[in-house]
Structures are given as structure tokens and as C-alpha cells.
Amino acid sequence: MSIQPVSMSSKSRADRAKLILNGVSKRFGNGADAVQALEPVDLVVENGDFVCIVGPSGCGKSTLLSIVAGFETPSSGSAILDGKKILAPGAERGVVFQQGALFNWMTVRDNVAFGPQAMGKSREASLSVAARYLELVGLTSFSHRYPYELSGGMQQRVAIARALANEPEILLMDEPFAALDYQTRELLQEEIHSIWKRTASTVLWITHSIDEALVLATHIVVMSARPGRIKATFESDFSKNTDPMLTTTVEFADAKRQIVALLRQESIEAQRQEINL
Ligand SMILES: Nc1ncnc2c1ncn2[C@@H]1O[C@H](COP(=O)(O)OP(=O)(O)OP(=O)(O)O)[C@@H](O)[C@H]1O
Ligand SMILES: [Mg+2]
Structure with missing residues (x-):
């Protein structure tokens, strides 16, 4: 078991694509007050993928999800679901936000x-x-x-x-478990995972928990501090493992260390930006 770097914007993935993000960026406001929330993002999510997105606070994760949900329009680029450009919310997208x-x-x-x-x-x-x-x-x-x-x-x-x-065809989850206690969180994680397996649905899931990402994801996207970009993408096979002691294994700790190292640099950068605001 491991995580392996993988390209998630490659043309080869586009053939089996469920969701394609083509240079999707977002800028809020105008002039001096403008905030570049997202730099152009390229990402291809295949049918049946369980993609977890991690990244420091304020890096544009919710913004990205809102664009896919159809609540926000991108400033550039396009988001395409099943071959159709996303222009508005739709019932084929199930959304759960932070609140x-x-x-x-x-x-x-x-x-x-x-x-x-x-x-x-x-x-x-x-x-x-x-x-x-x-x-x-x-x-x-x-x-x-x-x-x-x-x-x-x-x-x-x-x-x-x-x-x-x-x-829904695709579930869009923005830190859905952030407010839950540990036990409920674990139970629901298992449930969501078994529903995902049973229904072969596609999931885009934002979390601050690296453990959660490793336990659930087939792919992990690590984002950089604001303005958000994709810093790294990994394929992961930990979610295939049903061992209840999975999170205590050496392989799990190794994978976690790699992601923590990437995120640490970004969190320091995010904090520096907050101080300079
Ligand atoms: N409607 C809006 N108007 C202006 N700025 C916004 C708006 N929504 C988000 N932003 C800004 O865009 C940036 C990204 O915000 P976003 O909510 O996407 O971050 P996030 O990665 O989800 O953060 P967190 O992990 O804290 O939930 C932030 O700087 C935020 O202030
Ligand atoms: Mg958010």
C-alpha cells in the first residue's frame, strides 16, 4: 500500500472523464480589493474516483467546489460534467457544505x-x-x-x-464531518465508503484531515496556499484496505508524512499571508 504521484490533468484520463476542470480560476471583486482565490486549475476526475482535496485554510477549496456545484461561475476556464458545461446547480450533483x-x-x-x-x-x-x-x-x-x-x-x-x-451522479462534500465527534466521524466514513463502493458513484471531498483523505480516497489532490493551485496529485490504494488497524501501519505513516511535508510549507505560507493582510 502506498501513495504514488500521478498526473490528473492528462489527456489519457479525459477519455474516461466524469468531471473536467479546464483552466478554472476565480477572482473575487475588482481593483485593489480583488482576491485571486484560485489560479487556473486543471483536473480530470474519472467515473468512480473518490478524490480528496487537502490544502491550507483560504486556498480556494470551497470556491472550487462551489464552481463544480454551479453556485459560482469561474473567472476563466470551464468545468464540464459528463460532457456538459456547468452553468447552474443540478440534481445530479449532491452537495454538502461546511455548514x-x-x-x-x-x-x-x-x-x-x-x-x-x-x-x-x-x-x-x-x-x-x-x-x-x-x-x-x-x-x-x-x-x-x-x-x-x-x-x-x-x-x-x-x-x-x-x-x-x-x-447523485457526483457527490460534492466540503468538510462534511468537520463538526462531528471522532466516533460518529469514523462510522459515517465507513458508511460513505460502502455507499460509494455499492453505487460506483464519483466523489469530490474536501477535508483538513489527512487520515480521512488516506482512508477514503482513490486520489488525493494537495493544494497550495492562496491563490490556490494544485501542488501535487497522488493515486492511493489505502482505501481498498479494510484492516481496522490500517492507520497504525508503517505504510500509512509514510504516506501521511509525505502529505504533511507538502502541506506544512503551504500552511506557513498561508499564515504569512494572513499576517501581511
Ligand atoms: N464570495 C466571496 N467574496 C470574496 N472573497 C471570497 C468569497 N468566497 C471566498 N473568498 C475568498 O477566496 C479565498 C478562498 O476561500 P475559500 O472559502 O475557497 O477557501 P477554503 O480553502 O475553502 O478555506 P477553508 O479551509 O478555511 O474552508 C479566501 O481568501 C476568501 O476570503
Ligand atoms: Mg472551505
């Missing part, structure tokens, strides 16, 4: 059933999908509560259930 954005006026159950129902499933079928995913995230007994009655971590689990209930 779950739920409908506060709907019960937990209706939040999760919303997607299936919007896609034409009957009320009954939608509720049964909702029940299945709420069970998966351990919130069956909160089905009839409203989001504001739940803790932050529980709301995040509802947001995950809601994204999964749409059975």
Missing part, C-alpha cells in the same frame, strides 16, 4: 424526502427513501423534529442524508 444548509421550515424527514419528491417520486416512496438514509446517519428518532432543534453535528448528518437521498 449544512437545511430548510428550517421543514421537518428533518421532509428535508431528506425533498429531493426524491422533486425528482418525481411519490410522497410515499420519497418518505421511505428518507427513512432509509436517516437510519443510515442514526437520526430515525429525530425524523419529526425541525433542524433548529438539532445540534450542529446532527444537522450535518441530515445534510449528508439529504445529499445521498438524491442518489
Whole structure:
């Protein structure tokens, strides 16, 4: 088991591409106040890839995901999903952000059933999908509560259930587990991983946790400090391993060390930028 440097912008990947980012950059604002959040990014994600993106705070990870989600438009370049340019949000993309954005006026159950129902499933079928995913995230007994009655971590689990209930072509996750305790996080990691394997879906996942990236990813993208660029890309086969002691192995520690070393330089640079702001 190891991580191996791999090119993720190569033409060879484009043949089997699910998502293509072609020189995607983002600049917020104008003139002296402008912020270059992303330098042009080239990335090809293949069908079935589980891509984890790591990088220092403020390097443009959420911006990149928002562009793929269709919430932001790139300043240059284009994002293409299944051969079609991304111009707006769509049901084939399931999105979970750093803070779950739920409908506060709907019960937990209706939040999760919303997607299936919007896609034409009957009320009954939608509720049964909702029940299945709420069970998966351990919130069956909160089905009839409203989001504001739940803790932050529980709301995040509802947001995950809601994204999964749409059975999207691609899941876009922005640090979905950041607010969760260690045990819940591990359990949900396993669940997401088994759902990904079962459904052969494609995942783009942002995390600050290198362990999480190594446990889950088929590919790891390391980004540089702002303005974000792709600094390195790796192929990883740790996610194929189901050994519960995986994270304690020498190979795992070796891979982690490589990524930590890359990120350390970037975090120092990111901090320097904050001080000079
Ligand atoms: N709507 C916006 N308007 C202006 N600037 C923005 C906007 N969104 C993001 N930025 C800026 O773009 C840069 C990248 O932000 P982004 O949220 O993408 O970073 P991130 O890598 O997700 O950080 P974190 O790890 O802290 O979540 C930051 O400097 C941020 O201030
Ligand atoms: Mg972010």
C-alpha cells in the first residue's frame, strides 16, 4: 500500500472523464480589493474516483467546489460534467457544505424526502427513501423534529442524508464531518465508503484531515496556499484496505508524512499571508 504521484490533468484520463476542470480560476471583486482565490486549475476526475482535496485554510477549496456545484461561475476556464458545461446547480450533483444548509421550515424527514419528491417520486416512496438514509446517519428518532432543534453535528448528518437521498451522479462534500465527534466521524466514513463502493458513484471531498483523505480516497489532490493551485496529485490504494488497524501501519505513516511535508510549507505560507493582510 502506498501513495504514488500521478498526473490528473492528462489527456489519457479525459477519455474516461466524469468531471473536467479546464483552466478554472476565480477572482473575487475588482481593483485593489480583488482576491485571486484560485489560479487556473486543471483536473480530470474519472467515473468512480473518490478524490480528496487537502490544502491550507483560504486556498480556494470551497470556491472550487462551489464552481463544480454551479453556485459560482469561474473567472476563466470551464468545468464540464459528463460532457456538459456547468452553468447552474443540478440534481445530479449532491452537495454538502461546511455548514449544512437545511430548510428550517421543514421537518428533518421532509428535508431528506425533498429531493426524491422533486425528482418525481411519490410522497410515499420519497418518505421511505428518507427513512432509509436517516437510519443510515442514526437520526430515525429525530425524523419529526425541525433542524433548529438539532445540534450542529446532527444537522450535518441530515445534510449528508439529504445529499445521498438524491442518489447523485457526483457527490460534492466540503468538510462534511468537520463538526462531528471522532466516533460518529469514523462510522459515517465507513458508511460513505460502502455507499460509494455499492453505487460506483464519483466523489469530490474536501477535508483538513489527512487520515480521512488516506482512508477514503482513490486520489488525493494537495493544494497550495492562496491563490490556490494544485501542488501535487497522488493515486492511493489505502482505501481498498479494510484492516481496522490500517492507520497504525508503517505504510500509512509514510504516506501521511509525505502529505504533511507538502502541506506544512503551504500552511506557513498561508499564515504569512494572513499576517501581511
Ligand atoms: N464570495 C466571496 N467574496 C470574496 N472573497 C471570497 C468569497 N468566497 C471566498 N473568498 C475568498 O477566496 C479565498 C478562498 O476561500 P475559500 O472559502 O475557497 O477557501 P477554503 O480553502 O475553502 O478555506 P477553508 O479551509 O478555511 O474552508 C479566501 O481568501 C476568501 O476570503
Ligand atoms: Mg472551505
